[in-house]
Amino acid sequence: MEAAIILVFVMGYLAITLEHSLKIDKLIPALVMMAICWALIALGIESFPQWFDSANHTLMEGFASFTGAEKMELMEETLLHHLGKTSEILVFLLGAMTIVEIIDYFDGFSTIKDFVRTKSKTKILWVFSILAFFLSAIIDNLTATIVLISILQKIVKDRNVRLYYAGLIIIAANAGGAWSPIGDVTTTMLWIGKKVTTSHLIGYLFVPSFLCMAIPSLIASFLPIFKGDLEIEEEIEEKKKSKFSATMLYLGLGAIVFVPVFKMITHLPPYVGMMLSLGVVATFAEIYSSSKFSMSDFDSGESDAHALHSPVHHSLSKIELPSILFFLGILMAVAALESLGILFEFASTLQENMPLLGTETHYAYEAHTVSDLVILLLGVGSAVIDNVPLVAASLGMFSEPIDNELWHFVAYSAGTGGSMLIIGSAAGVVAMGMEKINFFWYLKKISWMALIGFLVGAAAFMVTRTLF
Numbered sequence: 001m002e003a004a005i006i007l008v009f010v011m012g013y014l015a016i017t018l019e020h021s022l023k024i025d026k027l028i029p030a031l032v033m034m035a036i037c038w039a040l041i042a043l044g045i046e047s048f049p050q051w052f053d054s055a056n057h058t059l060m061e062g063f064a065s066f067t068g069a070e071k072m073e074l075m076e077e078t079l080l081h082h083l084g085k086t087s088e089i090l091v092f093l094l095g096a097m098t099i100v101e102i103i104d105y106f107d108g109f110s111t112i113k114d115f116v117r118t119k120s121k122t123k124i125l126w127v128f129s130i131l132a133f134f135l136s137a138i139i140d141n142l143t144a145t146i147v148l149i150s151i152l153q154k155i156v157k158d159r160n161v162r163l164y165y166a167g168l169i170i171i172a173a174n175a176g177g178a179w180s181p182i183g184d185v186t187t188t189m190l191w192i193g194k195k196v197t198t199s200h201l202i203g204y205l206f207v208p209s210f211l212c213m214a215i216p217s218l219i220a221s222f223l224p225i226f227k228g229d230l231e232i233e234e235e236i237e238e239k240k241k242s243k244f245s246a247t248m249l250y251l252g253l254g255a256i257v258f259v260p261v262f263k264m265i266t267h268l269p270p271y272v273g274m275m276l277s278l279g280v281v282a283t284f285a286e287i288y289s290s291s292k293f294s295m296s297d298f299d300s301g302e303s304d305a306h307a308l309h310s311p312v313h314h315s316l317s318k319i320e321l322p323s324i325l326f327f328l329g330i331l332m333a334v335a336a337l338e339s340l341g342i343l344f345e346f347a348s349t350l351q352e353n354m355p356l357l358g359t360e361t362h363y364a365y366e367a368h369t370v371s372d373l374v375i376l377l378l379g380v381g382s383a384v385i386d387n388v389p390l391v392a393a394s395l396g397m398f399s400e401p402i403d404n405e406l407w408h409f410v411a412y413s414a415g416t417g418g419s420m421l422i423i424g425s426a427a428g429v430v431a432m433g434m435e436k437i438n439f440f441w442y443l444k445k446i447s448w449m450a451l452i453g454f455l456v457g458a459a460a461f462m463v464t465r466t467l468f
Helices: 002-017 027-043 068-105 123-137 141-155 160-178 185-192 198-221 245-266 271-290 295-300 306-308 311-316 321-339 341-352 372-384 387-398 405-420 426-435 438-444 446-468
Strands: none
Touching: 002 027, 002 321, 002 341, 002 387, 027 068, 027 295, 027 321, 068 185, 068 245, 068 295, 068 311, 068 321, 123 141, 123 160, 123 245, 123 341, 141 160, 141 245, 141 341, 141 426, 160 198, 160 405, 160 426, 160 446, 185 198, 185 271, 185 387, 185 405, 198 245, 198 311, 198 405, 198 446, 271 311, 271 405, 372 387, 372 405, 372 446, 426 438, 438 446
């Protein structure tokens, strides 16, 4: 039965990676894979010789002697446990996405466009790279990429030049998401899973992540495509900008940044703080919305969507629900493999048989050692396949204590490694859709810069981690 479950997982995983070829949204195989894996576990529960205790990160003793009813009860408890942990992540993301959409409802991100006041291609490159690096740390790399490419499309008219900018934005956004607990889904998973804390995550990863962004941007500055000035056309605003746009931008971003502080003070799960932040932002949104539109706006028909719904209702209708369902499916499917002890056994085998190249760095792991090469391979793997299941698997494979350097290296590798291929990260996929970026064009023009940045950042991490 274990072989059948692994086969279902592999086939589902393959369908996810071939999403664009199959033209089937990746949430579909993720949900099907999750349901079938747990169904097979329920049907064959009596035949399984072992069970993984997620709370203690070890195999449960005496599981083979349990009766069928006891095993079924344990499976239901485990399923509920994993659903609870997964829901913490999903509710957190729902809150963050809603706040971002509320900011957009008030045209808050248009304020960022005012920061770009130069025509130099090189200076604009650095402006967007730095904006992507810091913005993604606050509102997540996916949203930051959407916002910045939308602004880019209004500033850079030459599509050939814009593609290069988009490629560097992907690298910078992924690098920025790696050092923040709210900047990337995988980092959020590690943070909510109590593997990293905010202060140590920033301390360990800010410098490596910054280098991962800065080195490719520096290299790109010397490319012929970024020489000279841009011809920027002044555009007439098509619609009246809300007078509350800047206020809602700073309020929304401040509310998201407040979440780690709330967790540090109260020790409550992050989603509680995110719900508080959402409530505060939504309150101001409701108050401001009554002043946002005049009667002439309704007469012109430009604000029908806003007139019929409150800001919160409108924002909830705009969030990426398919992404939420995908995370539900993939995390619960990985939980199925974890519960059977498959990931635990895989980790043990990997640590015992992993060939070591040159100097090896060891982490404390209950008499086991893990080489840096394993984590680097995870980064490369995240470029080929989705990094969410890779990090989810690592949560079940390793049992290092909170803030162990292994978890921070996992956060860096999974977060930034995806930049090496256009399909390797959510930021890359959304940029691919917005700008119709060709897979092989990115591979030829951008991937090599992303690889150099990834390796330089990894080397910096290996040096700076000795300071903590």
